[in-house]
Amino acid sequence: MKVFAKDALENKHILVTGATGGIGNETAKVLAGMGAKLTITGRNMEKLNQLKVELYEITDENNICAEKADLNKEEDRGKLIKTAEEKLGFISGLVNIAGISGGSTVEKLKEEDMKKIMEVNYFATFSLTQAIYQKMIKREQGSIVNVSSLSGLRGTHGNSAYAASKFAMTGWTQSMAVEAIQHNIRVNAVCPGYVNTEMARNGFEKKAENKNISYEEAKKESLGTIPSGRLTEPVEVANSIAFLLTDAAKNIVGESLKISGGNVMR
Template sequence: MSIFSTEVFKGKHALVTGATGGIGYETAKGLSAMGTDVTITGRKEDVLNDLKDEILKDVSDAKINIVVADLADASDREKLVQSAENSFGPVSLLVNSAGMTGGGVLEDLTQEELERVMHLNFTVPILLTQRLYDSMKKNKEGAIVNVSSLSGLRGTVGGTAYVGSKFALNGFTQSFALEAIEHNIRVNAVCPGFVDTKMGRDGIKSKGERHGRSFEEQLKIENESLPSGRISTPEDVANTILFLLTDAAENIVGEAVIISGGSLMR
């Protein structure tokens, strides 16, 4: 059930990266339902087209711009920004949702894998945000949400690359928030625990394998370990992102909002 008005973001332009993943997918749907013109990007054109079709079923006059891009590539990032601005004008709402898992225990971690994870999860959001920052400053408005992780707040076995990248993303969020708020631009992060997405399910499967358990057994353990009794859904995370983008969150600055079913209390 939505608590958001269909007029909240009327006339604004949002850019959602990682829109082919569960969290980005649901966030893009929510933004469109709130009146936003949305540019969506990811590497899977078929999923982006499915997302556009799904949005248009619910919001027949929605304005959706699809850009297939690999954000790890500088030329693709520039193509994305140019297409977004040419389609709907300056971006005032940015959701950095693109990311990846990867790595392993330290003795198995290669430099190539470490750099690949750090580049997409940490460097790319910075460079894309930097590219859009000037227009936000000129217009004296903006809101940015970085999709981090509970793993950006505590370590995990085999998490050197992924956990390190999310700790770094939270550091960027806090540092940039101090700079951007002077220009009426708010920057925050969300830090989900396990989410019912492909990435989340893969993480649960890997954790189960380390302990000799099936995916189903490990999922049951994860659900039962939480005060809420379940891992988060993509909609749980998307709704928090949407709230942070609205003026209702105008005094929330540089925060890392945890969405984990109460896991930190156990």
């Protein structure tokens, strides 16, 4: 099959969380261009509406459902799934992108900050996935892609809270994949390094502040650790997600695809 053909995801209904962020925005556009029906969700309705308008230029408006939701809330998760199914039918694909960064070194890390990051990045994502997965089992079909991080594969200075949440996601992806494939459901993760998004820019600002250097110096120092010498663009992550959702990736199960410009090779 042609992986990025206009009909590669035809008749698939895919739910994309965190659709208002850089990676989520590009992922929605790539999937729409491959023929998927899409439910997009986030906490900012203004940004969701803007994305919806952009998606109308790619696909028919009847293929798009936009629903504001706070995934930490059980009520919102239930409403999101109900609304999506009523408009576009069975959810055959799920892309978990919603997440936050933050934290500090261990001696300064506040318990409430640790809990917040774990709640958003892991527990809320797990709960939404569990609800949709139970429906996928009944159909014996589905594909789930979790957006983890290189921080879900190795630890870095001052990153305990975020890394813990992403390690949890990576481990959960692998364990769930072993169970899910018995029901013809594939579960995988992508693990980007520095991506050209607001989250990366915030990271450079934090590094600059901690080391008392300029933003540009902090960015240059970080890029110096990447063999390719550049940030990953959001669309590159989106393309990787899209590939994992297609039938071209039928035997890719429980993998954590690194998108790091060579920053991590093991």
